[in-house]
Amino acid sequence: xxxxxxxxxSYSLKEPAxxxxxxxxxxxxxxxxxxxxxxxxxxxxxxxxxxxxxxxxSDEDTLQILKKIQSPLVQIIYQENTGVCGARNRxxxxxxxxxxxxxxxxxxxEQTFIExxxxxISTQEKIGVVCSYYEGFRTNGALTAVIxxxxxxxxxxxxxxNGVASxxxxxxxxxxxxxxxxxxxxxxxxxxxxxxxxxxxxxMHVIPELLFKYRIKDKSRDQIAVALYNKExxxxxxxxxxxxxxxxxxxxxxxxxxxxxxxxxxxxKLKNSKEYVLGNFILxxxxxxxxxxxx
Numbered sequence: 001x002x003x004x005x006x007x008x009x010s011y012s013l014k015e016p017a018x019x020x021x022x023x024x025x026x027x028x029x030x031x032x033x034x035x036x037x038x039x040x041x042x043x044x045x046x047x048x049x050x051x052x053x054x055x056x057x058s059d060e061d062t063l064q065i066l067k068k069i070q071s072p073l074v075q076i077i078y079q080e081n082t083g084v085c086g087a088r089n090r091x092x093x094x095x096x097x098x099x100x101x102x103x104x105x106x107x108x109x110e111q112t113f114i115e116x117x118x119x120x121i122s123t124q125e126k127i128g129v130v131c132s133y134y135e136g137f138r139t140n141g142a143l144t145a146v147i148x149x150x151x152x153x154x155x156x157x158x159x160x161x162n163g164v165a166s167x168x169x170x171x172x173x174x175x176x177x178x179x180x181x182x183x184x185x186x187x188x189x190x191x192x193x194x195x196x197x198x199x200x201x202x203x204m205h206v207i208p209e210l211l212f213k214y215r216i217k218d219k220s221r222d223q224i225a226v227a228l229y230n231k232e233x234x235x236x237x238x239x240x241x242x243x244x245x246x247x248x249x250x251x252x253x254x255x256x257x258x259x260x261x262x263x264x265x266x267x268x269k270l271k272n273s274k275e276y277v278l279g280n281f282i283l284x285x286x287x288x289x290x291x292x293x294x295x
Contacts (some may be wrong), residue, residue: 018073019118021048021168022095023103026087027055030105031062033215038069040108046115048101050075054091057081085180085189092174101168106215109166113211117168120205128202129194131167134212144216151206154198155248158241159255161191163204166212173197181240188233192240199244 023041027034034053041051054077055066066076077091092100099121103109117130131151136144150162157163174180177196180189198204238245245252 031065132207132211151204
C-alpha cells in the first residue's frame, strides 16, 4: 500500500521495466500534494513509460516544488492557465504511447493499479477505459467514503457518471472524440468524455478493488459544479449527446425510476432511524408553538 508523506521527495524508480503508458498529471497550485501523486506512480509494481506533469499557470510556490522533481520518467510542461481540459489535452497530445493514464495532482494510486489496469486493457479488445473502486479521504487522513462505480457501456452513463476521472484509456479513443471538451469549464468534463468514448462501442471496466484515493477538499471544483451548476451541466450533456439518450430512452427511464426508488428507500430508512424519531420528538413542541403563533 502506498502511504503518502507530506512534501516528501523520493523520485527513485522501482524497477526498469516501463510499459506503453504515459501518465498525465495536470497541476494548478497543488504543489503541496504533487509529490504524493508522482511518487504513487513511481512506486507502481509496473512502471509507465513516462509521466507528464503539465503546470497550468500555478503560483510561485508550486513552481518551486515542481523544479525539484528529478526523475528520468518525468517531463514537465509549463503553460498559461487554460483549465483542466486544455491542460490534459495538451499533455496527451505530447504523449507518444498508445495508452494514457490520467491522475490529478492531489490524488494518488495504490501500488498495483497500473499493473492490474494494463492487464485488462491489453487483453480485452472491447475495453477502452479501465478504472477501479476508490476511496475518498481528507488531508488529515480521515476516510470519507468508498465509491464503487459500475462502468459498463454508454447506457450506464446517461443518468449518472459511473466512471472515475483518473483512469487508463486508449489514446486512440481520445483522438476519436477530439479530446476533452474544453467548453465543460465548469465541471463534468469527465462524464462527457466517457459518454463520448463509450458511444463509439467501447466499454469501461472497473477493477473491484480500492486502488485509487481521491482527496476531498473544501470548495473543490467538483463540489462547486454540483452545488451551482448541476442542472446546467446535465442539460449540456443531454444536448450534446441527445442522439444517445433517445436511442436508450427506455433504459434511461428505467434507471431514473430505480434511482428514485432508492432515494425513497433512504428517506424511509432515515425516518425510521432513532436519530430522526428523537429529532422529531425534540422539535415537536417547537412546531406546536410555531403553529399556534401562525394560526
